[in-house]
Amino acid sequence: EIKALILAGGGGTRLWPLSREEVPKQFLKLAGDYSLLQTTIKRLLPLCGQEGIKIVAGERWDSQIAYQASDVGLKGNIHVLEPEGRNTAPAIALGLAHLMEKGATRETPVLVCPSDHIIQNEKAFHDALKLGLLALEEGKLVTFGIVPDAPETGFGYIKKGEDRGGWNDVSQFVEKPDLKKAKEYVQSGQYLWNGGIFLFRAGDMIDSFKEHLPEIAKLMEGGEMAMVEGFKDLPSVSIDYGIMEKAPSVAVVPLDACWSDLGSWDAIYQQGEKDGNRNVLKGDVLADRSEGCLVQGDRRLIALSGVSDLLVVDTADALYIAPRGTSQSVKDVVSTLKERS
Numbered sequence: 001e002i003k004a005l006i007l008a009g010g011g012g013t014r015l016w017p018l019s020r021e022e023v024p025k026q027f028l029k030l031a032g033d034y035s036l037l038q039t040t041i042k043r044l045l046p047l048c049g050q051e052g053i054k055i056v057a058g059e060r061w062d063s064q065i066a067y068q069a070s071d072v073g074l075k076g077n078i079h080v081l082e083p084e085g086r087n088t089a090p091a092i093a094l095g096l097a098h099l100m101e102k103g104a105t106r107e108t109p110v111l112v113c114p115s116d117h118i119i120q121n122e123k124a125f126h127d128a129l130k131l132g133l134l135a136l137e138e139g140k141l142v143t144f145g146i147v148p149d150a151p152e153t154g155f156g157y158i159k160k161g162e163d164r165g166g167w168n169d170v171s172q173f174v175e176k177p178d179l180k181k182a183k184e185y186v187q188s189g190q191y192l193w194n195g196g197i198f199l200f201r202a203g204d205m206i207d208s209f210k211e212h213l214p215e216i217a218k219l220m221e222g223g224e225m226a227m228v229e230g231f232k233d234l235p236s237v238s239i240d241y242g243i244m245e246k247a248p249s250v251a252v253v254p255l256d257a258c259w260s261d262l263g264s265w266d267a268i269y270q271q272g273e274k275d276g277n278r279n280v281l282k283g284d285v286l287a288d289r290s291e292g293c294l295v296q297g298d299r300r301l302i303a304l305s306g307v308s309d310l311l312v313v314d315t316a317d318a319l320y321i322a323p324r325g326t327s328q329s330v331k332d333v334v335s336t337l338k339e340r341s
């Protein structure tokens with residue numbers, strides 16, 4: 001049976017003013033009635049069961065996680081407490097150490113899922129997983145690849161190698177290339193985006209840590225307690241830079257499942273349900289002769305009149321307005337605010 005590690009320790013400011021350091025994206029209800037963490041849990045429950053899902057995140061999120069998880073039927077001891085944020089490689093190592101102590105073996109398939117994106121087509125996701133399980137038999141570390149539609153620089157790029165019947169060997173993994181490279185990759189048609197979901201046999205990943213991140217591997221040998229104690233001295237490194245770029249035996253399974261990382265207000269507009277005037281409206285909104293707008297608010301009535309293609313995000317203490325298509329610039333707003341404070 002598959003074990004799942006959900007990574008829920010990331011911050012994220014690209015959805016300011018809704019996401020803050022105190023309220024990261026994974027806990028927000030961005031696409032419907034459930035938070036991104038909750039939809040991730042719901043996707044995994046039929047696959048891994050109550051016992052098979054662990055959520056790795058810092059202690060400060062404990063009550064938030066317990067509350068959101070039990071709300072979708074996941075109860076019990078599910079939270080693997082991370083002493084502090086050290087990025088995804090140490091988080092995955094800690095999760096693995098925990099699973100091994102709870103009875104996983106080197107052969108156990110482990111699925112690592114981020115909690116910051118949505119997958120609309122669940123069936124396509126399950127089909128991709130089945131193919132991924134086949135690739136595991138060859139000792140591969142499996143990634144899931146999304147056909148890119150823009151030269152995004154916030155994703156990893158995977159160059160497809162030999163076709164293995166439903167999945168491919170990976171001939172190159174490039175984490176977050178610059179814009180020039182990203183454009184070349186998209187144009188070439190040979191690259192996929194890394195969806196941030198990984199599947200591997202526990203033992204294969206442990207061996208990869210030994211090979212590429214020996215400092216972390218060494219600490220893992222002492223088990224979960226030792227990891228917790230030594231955690232703060234570990235290098236802060238993502239699994240993508242630390243292992244996936246370097247590992248020789250990586251596979252990619254195409255994931256055509258309406259994946260979106262909801263990484264920006266523009267992405268949320270794209271993904272959202274449009275009304276007859278192409279508006280995506282959440283909250284108490286009146287849109288008069290207005291089109292192509294995203295409005296997100298729940299505090300008070302918001303009225304648009306005669307405007308088009310705007311992003312409007314209203315919270316108790318901050319209001320963000322920008323033309324649609326420019327939401328990446330929110331990070332400039334955030335850094336200016338940081339300088340000011």
Ligand code: GDD
Nearest residue numbers: 007009010056057085086087091114115116155156194196
């Ligand atoms: N527990 C824990 N601890 N979780 C973490 C930490 C940490 O220190 N840092 C990040 N995470 C969680 C985030 O909450 C998110 O769910 C997931 O791990 C991925 O981390 P991100 O920080 O969001 O990574 P990214 O978006 O920059 O890049 C990754 O995802 C892209 C797709 O969304 C990479 O895998 C890229 O290659 C990929 O394209």
Ligand code: MG
Nearest residue numbers: 114116261263
């Ligand atoms: Mg992300």
